[in-house]
Amino acid sequence: MSAGGAPVALSGVEQVTDALCYHGEGPVWSPSWGGLRWVDLLAGDVLTLRADGSVERLHVGAVAAFLRPRTRGGWVVATERGLALAGEPDGIPEPWFDLWDDPSIRMNEGGVDAEGRLWAGTMGYDRVPGSATLYRVDADGSVETVVPDATISNGIDLSPDGTLAYYDDTPTGRTDVFDVVDGELVNRRPFVTHDAGHPDGLTVDSAGNVWVALNGAGRVRCFSPTGDVLAEVALPVRLTTACTFGGDDLRDLYVTTSRENLDDPEPQAGALFRVRVSVPGRPVRAFAG
Secondary structure, eight states, X not given: OOSSSOOOOBOOOEEOSOSOOSBEEEEEEEGGGTEEEEEEGGGTEEEEEOTTSOEEEEEOSSOOOEEEEBTTSSEEXXXXXXXXXXXXXXXXXXXXXXXXXXXTEEEEEEEEOTTSOEEEEEEETTOOTTOEEEEEEOTTSOEEEEEEEESBEEEEEEOTTSSEEEEEEGGGOEEEEEEEETTEEEEEEEEEEOSSSEEEEEEEOTTSOEEEEEETXXXXXXXXXXXXXXXXXXXXSSOXXXXXXXXXXXXXXXXXXXXXXXXXXXXXXXXXXXEEBSSOOOOOOOBOO
């Protein structure tokens, strides 16, 4: 589907797990915990895919929004309104602190910047326009607002050289891009405007291509750094939520899915899927806290 840039080859879509999530989200591959983890967000559970194909489920609270490894070992998970830390790869996370106390707002999606600081995005349960925020959390727990007045703060990731940050505020229908200057996000502008679905999670591969899960369209699209469509993954369910690269060579594209509020249930909705791709991803950035 290349309209410019290097073509990206794909294998067929493989279903990796049963439809075991109500709202699967936030997949992350890390050798520190032995492979892939993701969340069943509204169940408050973190899921781990083991080498034998089995899945382990750990309840961490009312919400489990996203997670990342920590540079000092262990991992961090975003709960309903705060963060929890585990000291070991398979450790149980303990509450660290809450970022706010408004019960109408919850954590949604996040990431880590080039300096090891955590990006924590939110959304309102009622999706009130302008009620969401993208925060940045430093290793010492200090918090700054990066993007105010969002509605559903979703996927965020960096270009391989760290000079650009791609970001989805879902109701805009766009993926936006920022310049990264001295660790700050500046000069926000549209990167691509999507003609199908709603931009949800995203990830950037080692060539700088941007992969965006288009929730409602059952698609993950790969865009070149200039915004051309290079490839499209068609899933057998509508609610594609997020994607990440994994496997020993980082050429397995994992895609999470949901069955949240589906009026017409789909048998595979909530399953985890995998596609082999020709361009590898990049190792996950770990939180310095």
